[in-house]
Amino acid sequence: xxxxxxxxxxxxxxxxxxxxxxxxxxxxxxxxxxxxxxxxxxxxxxxxxxxxxxxxxxxxxxxxxxxxxxxxxxxxxxxxxxxxxxxxxxxxxxxxxxxxxxxxxxxxxxxxxxxxxxxxxxxxxxxxxxxxxxxxxxxxxxxxxxxxxxxxxxxxxxxxxxxxxxxxxxxxxxxxxxxxxxxxxxxxxxxxxxxxxxxxxxxxxxxxxxxxxxxxxxxxxxxxxxxxxxxxxxxxxxxxxxxxxxxxxxxxxxxxxxxxxxxxxxxxxxxxxxxxxxxxxxxxxxxxxxxxxxxxxxxxxxxxxxxxxxxxxxxxxxxxxxxxxxxxxxxxxxxxxxxxxxxxxxxxxxxxxxxxxxxxxxxxxxxxxxxxxxxxxxxxxxxxxxxxxxxxxx
Amino acid sequence: xxxxxxxxxxxxxxxxxxxxxxxxxxxxxxxxxxxxxxxxxxxxxxxxxxxxxxxxxxxxxxxxxxxxxxxxxxxxxxxxxxxxxxxxxxxxxxxxxxxxxxxxxxxxxxxxxxxxxxxxxxxxxxxxxxxxxxxxxxxxxxxxxxxxxxxxxxxxxxxxxxxxxxxxxxxxxxxxxxxxxxxxxxxxxxxxxxxxxxxxxxxxxxxxxxxxxxxxxxxxxxxxxxxxxxxxxxxxxxxxxxxxxxxxxxxxxxxxxxxxxxxxxxxxxxxxxxxxxxxxxxxxxxxxxxxxxxxxxxxxxxxxxxxxxxxxxxxxxxxxxxxxxxxxxxxxxxxxxxxxxxxxxxxxxxxxxxxxxxxxxxxxxxxxxxxxxxxxxxxxxxx
Numbered sequence: 001x002x003x004x005x006x007x008x009x010x011x012x013x014x015x016x017x018x019x020x021x022x023x024x025x026x027x028x029x030x031x032x033x034x035x036x037x038x039x040x041x042x043x044x045x046x047x048x049x050x051x052x053x054x055x056x057x058x059x060x061x062x063x064x065x066x067x068x069x070x071x072x073x074x075x076x077x078x079x080x081x082x083x084x085x086x087x088x089x090x091x092x093x094x095x096x097x098x099x100x101x102x103x104x105x106x107x108x109x110x111x112x113x114x115x116x117x118x119x120x121x122x123x124x125x126x127x128x129x130x131x132x133x134x135x136x137x138x139x140x141x142x143x144x145x146x147x148x149x150x151x152x153x154x155x156x157x158x159x160x161x162x163x164x165x166x167x168x169x170x171x172x173x174x175x176x177x178x179x180x181x182x183x184x185x186x187x188x189x190x191x192x193x194x195x196x197x198x199x200x201x202x203x204x205x206x207x208x209x210x211x212x213x214x215x216x217x218x219x220x221x222x223x224x225x226x227x228x229x230x231x232x233x234x235x236x237x238x239x240x241x242x243x244x245x246x247x248x249x250x251x252x253x254x255x256x257x258x259x260x261x262x263x264x265x266x267x268x269x270x271x272x273x274x275x276x277x278x279x280x281x282x283x284x285x286x287x288x289x290x291x292x293x294x295x296x297x298x299x300x301x302x303x304x305x306x307x308x309x310x311x312x313x314x315x316x317x318x319x320x321x322x323x324x325x326x327x328x329x330x331x332x333x334x335x336x337x338x339x340x341x342x343x344x345x346x347x348x349x350x351x352x353x354x355x356x357x358x359x360x361x362x363x364x365x366x367x368x369x370x371x372x373x374x375x376x377x378x379x380x381x382x383x384x385x386x387x388x389x390x391x392x393x394x
Numbered sequence: 395x396x397x398x399x400x401x402x403x404x405x406x407x408x409x410x411x412x413x414x415x416x417x418x419x420x421x422x423x424x425x426x427x428x429x430x431x432x433x434x435x436x437x438x439x440x441x442x443x444x445x446x447x448x449x450x451x452x453x454x455x456x457x458x459x460x461x462x463x464x465x466x467x468x469x470x471x472x473x474x475x476x477x478x479x480x481x482x483x484x485x486x487x488x489x490x491x492x493x494x495x496x497x498x499x500x501x502x503x504x505x506x507x508x509x510x511x512x513x514x515x516x517x518x519x520x521x522x523x524x525x526x527x528x529x530x531x532x533x534x535x536x537x538x539x540x541x542x543x544x545x546x547x548x549x550x551x552x553x554x555x556x557x558x559x560x561x562x563x564x565x566x567x568x569x570x571x572x573x574x575x576x577x578x579x580x581x582x583x584x585x586x587x588x589x590x591x592x593x594x595x596x597x598x599x600x601x602x603x604x605x606x607x608x609x610x611x612x613x614x615x616x617x618x619x620x621x622x623x624x625x626x627x628x629x630x631x632x633x634x635x636x637x638x639x640x641x642x643x644x645x646x647x648x649x650x651x652x653x654x655x656x657x658x659x660x661x662x663x664x665x666x667x668x669x670x671x672x673x674x675x676x677x678x679x680x681x682x683x684x685x686x687x688x689x690x691x692x693x694x695x696x697x698x699x700x701x702x703x704x705x706x707x708x709x710x711x712x713x714x715x716x717x718x719x720x721x722x723x724x725x726x727x728x729x730x731x732x733x734x735x736x737x738x739x740x741x742x743x744x745x746x747x748x749x750x751x752x753x754x755x756x757x758x759x760x761x762x763x764x765x766x767x768x769x770x771x772x773x774x775x776x777x
Contacts, residue, residue, distance in 0.1 A: 047635070048592045050599050052536065053690075053697030053731060054503045057599055082733035086603055104637060111595065111635045 046303060050112045056340050059108040059115040060087040064094055065314030067118020069322075070329035073377045074116070077330065080381050081388070083337060083345040088112065092132060094121040102132050106139050115306040116336050118329070119314045134177065137170050142301035143197055144204040145170040147282045147310050154358035155290040155367045164285055165214065165270045167205040168278025169233075170299060172197050175275045193229040193274065198236040204300070205237075205272040206244045217241065219251040220273035220281065233274055258284055286311045291366045293325025296332035298339075305339055307332040322372045325364040327353060330380065352384040359393075445732050448498045449476040452508020453484060454706025455716035455765075460508055462718035462769040463725045466744075469773040472729065472737050477502065483524035484511045492524070496531045499696050506728055507700040508721070511708070521569040532698070534691040535563045535589065536596045537670065539702035541677040544686055544719070545750045547759055551680050556660040558677060559600060560670025561593040562691065567667045585621040585666065590628035596692070597629075597664035598636045608640040608661040609633070612649045612669050625666050650676055678703035685717025685758045688724040690731075697731055699724040714764040717756040719745060722772060744775035 050057035060075075062068040071089075078085055090108055092101040102120075109115040120132040136142075145168040151161055178190040202219075209217050219237040223230040234251055241249035252260065254277045260267065261284050273281060286295050295310030309328035318324050330353055337346035356362050362379040363369025371379075386393055451457040467474060477498055479490040499505045512523045528534070537560040543553055570582040594611070601609050611629040615622040626643060633641035644652070646669045652659065653673065657680055665673055678687040687702035701720045710716045722745055729738035748754055754771040755761020763771075 048595045049694070050595070051694045052596060052599070053692040054695050055731070057603065079733065079735075084733070088602055107635055107637065111599070 047111055047113070055084040055086055056114065056342075057086050057088055057112045058336065058340075059105065059112045060089045061092065061105050061115060061117035061120060062089065063092070063118030063314065064121040065119065065316040065319045066324040067120075067314065067329075069319065069324060069373065070118060070309075070326050071116075073326045073373065074329055074333045076377065077349065077381060077384075078333070081345055081348060081384050083342060083349075085337070085340070085342075087116075092120050099135070102135055106136060109136075109140060109304055109306060113304055114336060114340065115304070116329075116332055117306055117308045119309070121314055121316075131177075134175055136306070137299060140299075140301050140304045140306070141171065142299040142304060142306060143169065143171050144201050144300045145278060146208070146298045146300065147285070147295060148298075149282075149285045149289055149295055149310075151289050152294065152354070152357045154361050155294070155363065157288065157290050159265050159288055162265050162285075162289060164265065164268045165208065165212075166278060166282050166285060167201065167208060167270060167272050168282065169197060169201045169274050170278075171275075173275035191226070191229055193232050195232060195236060198233045199240065202237040202240045202272060205270060206240055206247060209247050209270045210244060214247070214270045216248040216250070216269040218257075218268055218271045219249070220254050220257045220271055220277050221251060222254050222277075224253060230274065237272060254280070257281065261285060262288065283311055291325070292328065293364065293366050294327050294331070296328055296335055298332075298335050305336075307336045307339070322374060323365055324373050325366050326373050326376055327357065348384055348388055349380075351387055352380045355383045355387070355393075356380050444473040444475045445504075445734075446475050446477055446502045447728065448495070448502050448505035449478040450481045450495065450505065450507040450510075451478070452706070453482050453511035454509060454708045455710050456508025456706065458711075458714070458716055458765055459718045459721040460506070462765060463506065463721050465769050466722060466741060466772055466776075467725070470737060470740060470776050472734070474729070474732075474734075476506075481524070481528075482510060484513060489524075492527055492531065495528065499532060499698065503696045504728055504732060505696065505698040506721075506724060507698050509701060509704045509706045511706045521571055523569075526567060526569060529562055529691065532696060533563065533693045534696070534698055535561060536593055536692045537562045537674075537689060538600065538692065539674045539677070539687060539689040541674075541681055541687055541702070543681050545746055546752045547682045547686065547749060549681055551657050554657045554677070554681050556657065556677065557600065557604065557606065557662045558670060558674050559593065559597040559662065559664045560674065561589060561666050562670070563667075564589050565667030583618075583621055585624050587624055587628055590625045590666075591632055594629040594632040594664055595635075597662055598632060598639060601639055601662045602636070604662075606639070606662045608642065609636075610649075610660060610663045611641070611643045612646050612663055612665040612673060613643060614646050614669070616645060622666065629664060646673075649673065653677060654680070675703045683717075683758050684720065685756065686719045686723075688720050688727055690724070690727060697728075699728045699731075714766060715757045716765050717758050718765055718768055719749070719756075740776055741772070743777070744772045747775040748772050 060071055062071040075087060088108055090101070090105045092105055120136075122131045147166040147168070149162060149164040149166065151157065151159070151163070153160070172192045172194060174189070174191045176190055176192040178192065179187060181187050205217055208214070219234055221230040221234045223234045237251070238249070241247070258281070261281065265285070265288055271281065282297070286292055289295065292309070292311040292313050292315070297308050297310045299306040299308070309332055315324055330349070334346050334350050334353070337349065356376065356379045360379055360383070361369065362371045362376055364371055364373060364376060449460060451460045464476065479495050479498065480488055481495050482489045510525050512525060539558045539560070541558065542555045543549065543551070564584045564586060566581070566583045568582055568584045570584070571579060573579050597609055611626060613622040613626045615626045629641070650673065653676055657677070663673065674689070678684055681687065684701060684703035684705045684707070689700055689702035691698045691700065701724065707716055722741060726738045726741040729735070729741070748768065748771045754763045754767050756763055756765065756768055
């Protein structure tokens with residue numbers, strides 16, 4: 001109810017800005033409008049899956065920075081291990097001032113059901129050009145983001161044996177993109193928390209914990225300050241926790257949480273949080289484990305799934321120098337193979353990656369190694385070959 | 395050792411060709427390992443895990459063509475192992491049970507299949523043919539025929555290159571026929587939205603995968619306004635998801651006329667069952683007949699590779715004159731499907747080279763060579 005009121009209040013103004021600034025006013029409501037500006041008419045039609053003769057079609061969005069080269073490595077490895085996946089590559093031009101490419105990318109993910117993406121840059125600062133990453137998540141209604149943080153013994157860090165799962169609300173909260181200047185010099189940015197979305201992501205978190213044999217869920221919030229919005233999120237997760245008596249539930253305030261993470265990270269198991277806190281906490285944990293180049297994240301909605309490197313940095317500075325760490329993107333592709341049900345190839349590739357990092361210790365410079373990106377990729381291919389043929393390791 | 399056996403094999407092949415043809419072998423360079431597979435094939439192959447593939451030789455000349463495929467695979471040392479089933483409707487006593495074949499294909503996920511003969515009338519009163527049973531059991535809903543002009547095959551039209559995609563589990567092939575009053579027979583044509591959307595999505599996805607620009611839906615909605623109308627509307631609905639691919643519609647009668655007068659205008663075509671069957675055969679005729687066009691049927695899980703135009707060519711059984719090109723192209727497509735791209739290219743290049751040279755041609759292409767001659771010529775050209 002509150003949301004509906006809110007959207008009604010905000011609606012005329014937003015309509016106005018959008019319609020005036022974009023050259024051609026859209027005749028029909030886009031999916032984003034349907035979902036966020038008229039929350040009552042949510043409609044997700046199901047489209048037949050793109051699976052033919054045991055092969056899947058997957059949208060590939062290389063994005064900017066090191067994205068294209070990492071995607072190149074993934075395709076190279078997939079070809080080598082014979083993974084039955086066909087990629088449909090969609091390039092998005094970061095400099096263009098309209099959303100055509102992004103809309104097309106979203107359409108391809110809709111019809112393929114699954115996507116893998118690098119980080120997509122939004123260079124335009126025009127108000128009507130939405131952040132591409134956010135638009136993608138919102139329009140596909142991918143409400144849950146999962147980041148599996150597990151230490152690699154081969155990468156030396158301050159804390160060993162960390163195993164945390166971060167689950168983040170992905171479509172609302174601070175990323176609602178509802179900002180306006182009510183009086184000159186005064187800008188209001190809305191943070192939207194809804195009961196339905198909080199419930200969906202909380203249920204996702206508890207179900208995830210149950211299915212993967214996890215023991216504890218920690219809700220991260222700031223309900224002492226934002227008593228209503230974060231309060232709603234916290235209340236919802238507390239209510240759902242009662243339905244899962246086997247799983248321990250506690251909550252923690254975001255500032256304390258960050259301190260605990262860097263001091264005693266082993267106390268955490270599954271963490272559940274809203275959008276912005278999720279962004280911060282995932283980067284903190286990535287840093288603890290060994291940097292942006294290792295972990296992979298997963299975006300889930302009811303109908304679609306998109307896989308990406310764990311921290312959303314483009315790495316423009318190191319693009320094309322053959323020093324970027326390809327592990328994050330390769331891990332994302334392992335998650336994707338798992339999701340598509342190609343367990344043989346997923347297991348093969350995962351063990352090859354683990355062996356390369358933990359035993360052979362072939363690492364790029366960001367993890368303390370000296371190898372180049374292609375060295376790492378070749379080592380993974382070599383290991384995959386040895387594992388698949390059950391040959392002795394060197 | 396393998397080198398030695400290959401050389402001996404080659405000598406034998408050359409000898410046999412000398413007897414039958416005489417001129418061909420003079421061009422062969424003796425220093426070159428003509429049938430040696432490249433050592434550095436950049437795909438991972440497990441040693442014991444050779445890829446398993448179900449093999450159905452089929453009726454008519456099927457077994458001869460399949461033999462040709464096996465010879466080529468052996469010569470190129472391709473890591474594929476065949477699981478063979480005799481499967482036939484005209485010879486029901488010898489045929490393997492449907493369940494066995496279906497289980498094998500479900501397990502292996504790939505199959506190469508000759509054509510199964512279908513008798514004109516049913517002995518048992520059953521209306522479904524064995525082909526239909528197999529398709530329904532595996533849900534092989536999409537049939538793809540890639541009609542492409544081959545080098546140095548003389549035809550009326552040049553540079554034909556179109557892909558015909560056919561729904562093959564419903565429509566006129568529902569096997570629902572009855573005689574309501576003596577002398578009045580009704581045959582039900584079934585069109586469903588779910589299956590129409592599925593085939594349309596398949597066609598568009600295939601077009602995307604192959605980098606094609608246009609999809610043409612073939613229909614007869616001006617007469618069958620509800621049935622074909624539904625098919626057409628489903629295609630239109632799916633087309634909206636593919637803004638970068640052009641979508642157009644064409645009535646089947648006009649389509650056949652356009653096909654014979656100007657086939658180059660077509661790119662990807664999506665058709666219901668019966669129209670697809672007709673257009674497939676028509677298009678195959680444009681590029682050299684049933685012996686040179688490869689096809690494949692897909693379900694979500696498995697793929698069956700078979701000739702594009704389904705004729706058993708029973709007149710040629712045992713005469714060693716059938717053209718194995720279509721079956722070899724099928725096998726190359728199969729290899730590409732299981733990620734053995736280098737082997738696939740190797741076979742395709744060899745076929746193209748033999749056709750280009752034009753010295754070994756089977757009867758249907760105006761030559762005098764036998765099936766075996768052609769197979770051996772292809773083996774020679776593997777590189």
